[in-house]
Structure formats: C-alpha cells, structure tokens
Amino acid sequence: MSGFEAFGFNTLIDQKLPVQLLTSLLSKGTIPHALLFVGPNGVGKLTAAGIFAMACNCAGKKDYLLPNGEITANDSMDLHYTADPCGRCRSCRKILSGNHPDIISIKPSGSLIKIGQIRTLCNTLALKPYEAKNRFVIIAGAHAMNKEAGNALLKMLEEPPNRTVFILTALQKSDLLPTILSRCQQIMFNPVSCECIESFLEKNYDFNNGERKIYSKMADGSLSKAQQMAQGPGGPRYWLIRRNWLIDEACALSSRPIGSLLALAEKLSKKKDAITEVLDVIVTWLRDLVIHKYYPEKIVNSDLSDKIKKISLQESVESLVSKIEAVRTAQRKIDANANLRLTLEIMLMRLAQL
Ligand SMILES: [Zn+2]
Known part of the structure; x- marks a missing residue:
C-alpha cells in the first residue's frame, strides 16, 4: 500500500455512500458550513472528517475533479477541491500529524462537552484562521454537549465565521438539539459488515477463519473495536x-x-x-x-x-x-x-x- 492510499477516502471501509456524498461536495466545490456525521462508534466518522479537512486544504499539485466528473491537472484551487488529498504538502502533513493550528478538535472532557470548551472555541473563531484556506472545527461526540453548550454552539452555526467548516459527529440524530440538526448537512455512516471486518482482519493479522469470525461478530459493526481487540497488550x-x-x-x-x-x-x-x-x-x-x-x-x-x-x-x-x-x-x-x-x-x- 503506498502512502497515498493510507489516508485517502479509500481507507474508509464499507462506507460507500458517505464517501460518495463527501467527494461529490468536493468535486462541486460546495462545502457546507456545517456537517453532521451520524453513526455507531468506530466506523470511521472522525477519519472521514480528517480526510475531508485535508482535501479542503490540500495544496498538492494533483489531478482535480471538475463538477462534471472530469479530471483535470489544473491546480486552480478556488473552484474545486481534490477528492484525494496528496498527503505530502505542508497542509496535509500538518493535519496528518495533528499539528495544524486551524484544525480544531473538540471532544467530551469526562462525559460532557462543557460550556467552557465552547466559549474557548468562540474566542478562537473570533480571530481569522492562521493559515488554512478552510478552517475546521471537528466536534467528536456532539451528543455529549449539554443544553448550555449546545445553545452556545448554535449561535456560531447561525452566524458562521468566514472560511470555517464545522463537522459534528454523533451516535444518533435524536441526541442533538433540533435547532442544531437543522443547521447541519447530515451524512449517515453504517455499521461495518462482518464480512468487511473479517477481510480487514485477514489483511492485517494472523488469525484463522474461526477466530476472525468471533472477532468480527464481537466487534458488532465497529472496525476500531475489532482493531482494539486484535491489538491487545499480549498480542492478537x-x-x-x-x-x-x-x-x-x-x-x-x-x-x-x-x-x-x-x-x-x-x-x-x-x-x-x-x-x-x-x-x-x-x-x-x-x-x-x-x-x-x-x-x-x-x-x-x-x-x-x-x-x-x-x-x-x-x-x-x-x-x-x-x-x-x-x-x-x-x-x-x-x-x-x-x-x-x-x-x-x-x-x-x-x-x-x-
Ligand atoms: Zn496535500
């Protein structure tokens, strides 16, 4: 596997529809202010958010998708985005290493996303992005926002700062305030099928058939759970x-x-x-x-x-x-x-x- 394949949308397993929707947004150049990725734990929602942020900021000279589906080597970045970030440009490398100042990640501290975290975010977003063409705020486990935090976020979604894209992830839609839901374009992620988890295990670990079946069933649709099980402290x-x-x-x-x-x-x-x-x-x-x-x-x-x-x-x-x-x-x-x-x-x- 080349480095390129290791972080593109093709690293997402069994998420054909979400990948189609995201690459179609990129090829049309219509990036929404707010996206909500809904689906079970461990199916690739955060990975997809990272790849999308890379794609929206990649400065590599690569082939670009045009809205009509044609591919061009033109690197005029204003109209359209690559569906395959290069992974080598400054922006891609910073995002991959988790050091990009304009890719802001928020996750529950303890069991909640607290109002203080959203207030700090609000202060950061009042400033211009440092260097990114598109700044990203990725809120993992948005269902963990209490009402106060949710309402503070809503204010930002209602008047989104320039060049800023919000991506929220949640287990189910019903866990979010309806007012937040209505501001986000929703993309549904599925549980990963047993067959796909089995073939993932087959590629990466030395299990026999029976073991792969047990691990994939216990993982219950979650690729990262299968991975955690196979990466136990004492071996697979x-x-x-x-x-x-x-x-x-x-x-x-x-x-x-x-x-x-x-x-x-x-x-x-x-x-x-x-x-x-x-x-x-x-x-x-x-x-x-x-x-x-x-x-x-x-x-x-x-x-x-x-x-x-x-x-x-x-x-x-x-x-x-x-x-x-x-x-x-x-x-x-x-x-x-x-x-x-x-x-x-x-x-x-x-x-x-x-
Ligand atoms: Zn790049």
Missing part, C-alpha cells in the same frame, strides 16, 4: 485468552464461596476502562447458551460449541434471561456512575443465583 490472541478466563470464571460462580465472588468483583473493578468489554463477553456467552437451544449454528463463541452445548442443556431459558438482565442492569448503573465494585458484587451474586 490476548482477547481470546481473556475471554476464556472470563467464561471459566462465569461458569464457576455458583460453586464458589461468596468470598471469592467479592474478590472477583474487586479484581474486575480495578480496570474500569475494560468493564464494558467484560460485560459484553459475559452477555454474549449467556446469549450463546440461549441461542444454542434453538439455532446452534448462530452462536458467537463458535470455538466453544461443545462447552456451550453441555451448559446450555443444564440451564433453563428463564434463568439465562434473568442473568442477562442482571448484566444489563449492571451496565446501566455503571453508565450512570454507580459504585463500580458494589455494582459488580451484586451482578456476580445474581449470576451465581445466591
């Missing part, structure tokens, strides 16, 4: 080893003394960042135990099918469903900032059916 199979350990622990819960449940809760609570992943593994395991009763070919942990078959026969659907509910309840409480260790203790006791 670290995730599988940890999954096996977690499933063994989950299976042994009901035969253990309560002291060891409490110890497990404490151990898990020490890695707060990994909790969602832990709960995902447990829920998928429990779901496999239910699914195996009806569609054994549809389980996710297909390498453990013998074990799943054996345990599935021993447990009723009602009991499994109530265990799944126990894990979901724990996730909701953790999302709402409940005490992590206590929440896990209660969840493990319910899983052990004490």
Whole structure:
C-alpha cells in the first residue's frame, strides 16, 4: 500500500455512500458550513472528517475533479477541491500529524462537552484562521454537549465565521438539539459488515477463519473495536485468552464461596476502562447458551460449541434471561456512575443465583 492510499477516502471501509456524498461536495466545490456525521462508534466518522479537512486544504499539485466528473491537472484551487488529498504538502502533513493550528478538535472532557470548551472555541473563531484556506472545527461526540453548550454552539452555526467548516459527529440524530440538526448537512455512516471486518482482519493479522469470525461478530459493526481487540497488550490472541478466563470464571460462580465472588468483583473493578468489554463477553456467552437451544449454528463463541452445548442443556431459558438482565442492569448503573465494585458484587451474586 503506498502512502497515498493510507489516508485517502479509500481507507474508509464499507462506507460507500458517505464517501460518495463527501467527494461529490468536493468535486462541486460546495462545502457546507456545517456537517453532521451520524453513526455507531468506530466506523470511521472522525477519519472521514480528517480526510475531508485535508482535501479542503490540500495544496498538492494533483489531478482535480471538475463538477462534471472530469479530471483535470489544473491546480486552480478556488473552484474545486481534490477528492484525494496528496498527503505530502505542508497542509496535509500538518493535519496528518495533528499539528495544524486551524484544525480544531473538540471532544467530551469526562462525559460532557462543557460550556467552557465552547466559549474557548468562540474566542478562537473570533480571530481569522492562521493559515488554512478552510478552517475546521471537528466536534467528536456532539451528543455529549449539554443544553448550555449546545445553545452556545448554535449561535456560531447561525452566524458562521468566514472560511470555517464545522463537522459534528454523533451516535444518533435524536441526541442533538433540533435547532442544531437543522443547521447541519447530515451524512449517515453504517455499521461495518462482518464480512468487511473479517477481510480487514485477514489483511492485517494472523488469525484463522474461526477466530476472525468471533472477532468480527464481537466487534458488532465497529472496525476500531475489532482493531482494539486484535491489538491487545499480549498480542492478537490476548482477547481470546481473556475471554476464556472470563467464561471459566462465569461458569464457576455458583460453586464458589461468596468470598471469592467479592474478590472477583474487586479484581474486575480495578480496570474500569475494560468493564464494558467484560460485560459484553459475559452477555454474549449467556446469549450463546440461549441461542444454542434453538439455532446452534448462530452462536458467537463458535470455538466453544461443545462447552456451550453441555451448559446450555443444564440451564433453563428463564434463568439465562434473568442473568442477562442482571448484566444489563449492571451496565446501566455503571453508565450512570454507580459504585463500580458494589455494582459488580451484586451482578456476580445474581449470576451465581445466591
Ligand atoms: Zn496535500
């Protein structure tokens, strides 16, 4: 793969429609003041925002798309933009290294984008861009703006500063103020298909077929989740080893003394960042135990099918469903900032059916 391909729109996997829409804006030279990229986590929304910002500022002498779809070597940049940033000019290199003064990134600090962050942005935007032809403000997780921050942003969207493009990303439209929605051109990103995640894993990691299937199903449409799983601290199979350990622990819960449940809760609570992943593994395991009763070919942990078959026969659907509910309840409480260790203790006791 040449350097050029490594940062163009063709690095986005399984996002044909959004790429078509963005390249068509570039070829027409009609860059909106505000764009909203909507879609699940880890599908390439921020990558697309970065490439778009590069394309709108690239000064490389390359072929340019004309509005009629023809390609010209003309580098008159006022009328149209390249759909393939060069990656070598000063502007491209600064954006790639994250050091461009006119590409401003905002993301939640903690769980919120706070009014202070938007006020600081407002002060910055009152000044002219330093050097960019098109300054970009990329707001990741715009759904995390509280009402105050949202209203402050709205004022800027209503009177957009010169040569400034806003790109907001969000999980779903309904999380944003309708007044903000109406100011943005919306572009929908899809979950990445299992097939595309599998072929991505095949190109980049040394997995067998079965492993690729498990990783792609667990990634649930998110390419970056698949990547994180495959880049575990102990190598690509670290995730599988940890999954096996977690499933063994989950299976042994009901035969253990309560002291060891409490110890497990404490151990898990020490890695707060990994909790969602832990709960995902447990829920998928429990779901496999239910699914195996009806569609054994549809389980996710297909390498453990013998074990799943054996345990599935021993447990009723009602009991499994109530265990799944126990894990979901724990996730909701953790999302709402409940005490992590206590929440896990209660969840493990319910899983052990004490
Ligand atoms: Zn360039």
